[in-house]
Amino acid sequence: xxxxxxxxxxxxxxxxxxxxxxxxxxxxxxxxxxxxxxxxxxxxxxxxxxxxxxxxxxxxxxxxxxxxxxxxxxxxxxxxxxxxxxxxxxxxxxxxxxxxxxxxxxxxxxxxxxxxxxxxxxxxxxxxxxxxxxxxxxxxxxxxxxxxxxxxxxxxxxxxxxxxxxxxxxxxxxxxxxxxxxxxxxxxxxxxxxxxxxxxxxxxxxxxxxxxxxxxxxxxxxxxxxxxxxxxxxxxxxxxxxxxxxxxxxxxxxxxxxxxxxxxxxxxxxxxxxxxxxxxxxxxxxxxxxxxxxxxxxxxxxxxxxxxxxxxxxxxxxxxxxxxxxxxxxxxxxxxxxxxxxxxxxx
Numbered sequence: 324x325x326x327x328x329x330x331x332x333x334x335x336x337x338x339x340x341x342x343x344x345x346x347x348x349x350x351x352x353x354x355x356x357x358x359x360x361x362x363x364x365x366x367x368x369x370x371x372x373x374x375x376x377x378x379x380x381x382x383x384x385x386x387x388x389x390x391x392x393x394x395x396x397x398x399x400x401x402x403x404x405x406x407x408x409x410x411x412x413x414x415x416x417x418x419x420x421x422x423x424x425x426x427x428x429x430x431x432x433x434x435x436x437x438x439x440x441x442x443x444x445x446x447x448x449x450x451x452x453x454x455x456x457x458x459x460x461x462x463x464x465x466x467x468x469x470x471x472x473x474x475x476x477x478x479x480x481x482x483x484x485x486x487x488x489x490x491x492x493x494x495x496x497x498x499x500x501x502x503x504x505x506x507x508x509x510x511x512x513x514x515x516x517x518x519x520x521x522x523x524x525x526x527x528x529x530x531x532x533x534x535x536x537x538x539x540x541x542x543x544x545x546x547x548x549x550x551x552x553x554x555x556x557x558x559x560x561x562x563x564x565x566x567x568x569x570x571x572x573x574x575x576x577x578x579x580x581x582x583x584x585x586x587x588x589x590x591x592x593x594x595x596x597x598x599x600x601x602x603x604x605x606x607x608x609x610x611x612x613x614x615x616x617x618x619x620x621x622x623x624x625x626x627x628x629x630x631x632x633x634x635x636x637x638x639x640x641x642x643x644x645x646x647x648x649x650x651x652x653x654x655x656x657x658x659x660x661x662x663x664x665x666x667x668x669x670x
Contacts, residue, residue: 538575
């Protein structure tokens with residue numbers, strides 16, 4: 324080791340300003356400024372905060388060592404110092420610092436890679452969306468017989484093209500939404516809103532889809548206002564995703580219930596279905612981006628797509644919580660808890 328001695332706190336600060344250290348061995352007793360005071364100053368200065376400090380004291384009181392650790396010391400050792408023990412602690416502290424530096428560098432690289440990935444997804448999704456919109460538009464054009472009547476077989480084929488393009492367009496929109504949410508550029512437009520009203524509006528909008536599958540589609544609420552401070556468009560997005568998923572995995576003639584109720588800590592939106600349920604080993608995948616479950620929808624489609632990842636992102640942005648309760652073969656219940664607004668709304 325290259326050792327730079329300092330007889331006072333002032334000398335130590337001067338030496339550190341000229342040349343950063345890998346470790347600081349700090350005596351508790353120093354002239355003018357005590358060791359604990361110098362330690363506090365070091366840990367409050369960004370350029371020195373990460374340097375490990377080992378406190379050295381002649382005091383027998385364990386509370387002194389605890390005070391040093393609480394102030395940010397990496398370790399402390401008593402005089403007289405045992406050479407072997409001292410060197411072992413120094414090596415351990417330096418090794419830990421090096422590991423932390425490598426972790427920080429790796430984290431920075433991962434953050435940069437994630438940003439690059441999201442930018443790439445956004446760019447590619449934008450490029451794909453334009454031709455998909457064109458396909459949907461031209462399919463509509465053909466189905467409306469703007470270029471002559473189609474026979475039954477031709478109309479079916481064009482309708483398949485249109486539906487496939489819409490499915491891909493929905494995936495592209497979800498990719499763009501995931502990229503936007505993870506970029507940190509999305510700003511919530513918070514206002515005091517009624518969770519019951521938001522859920523009811525989403526329920527009414529999706530009702531025709533439920534009727535097409537003969538789903539027993541139920542809305543349940545007490546009728547009272549459930550006041551929450553939210554971006555109502557984003558929470559509508561959450562409700563629509565959860566309800567659409569419930570319909571997607573519920574068989575024809577099944578049951579889907581949308582409920583809103585109060586808990587002591589906030590308003591709760593609950594979506595229950597009578598689908599296949601979610602096995603314990605699949606549950607951790609639900610809210611992860613790009614991770615498919617093995618659960619099949621009623622149309623044979625795998626997984627839950629990106630919808631639940633979007634749901635979790637939005638709920639997290641509202642300081643809320645989303646979770647699922649389910650057993651294989653017994654349907655699933657998705658819950659969203661949102662904090663109450665500061666000032667309750669009136670009916």
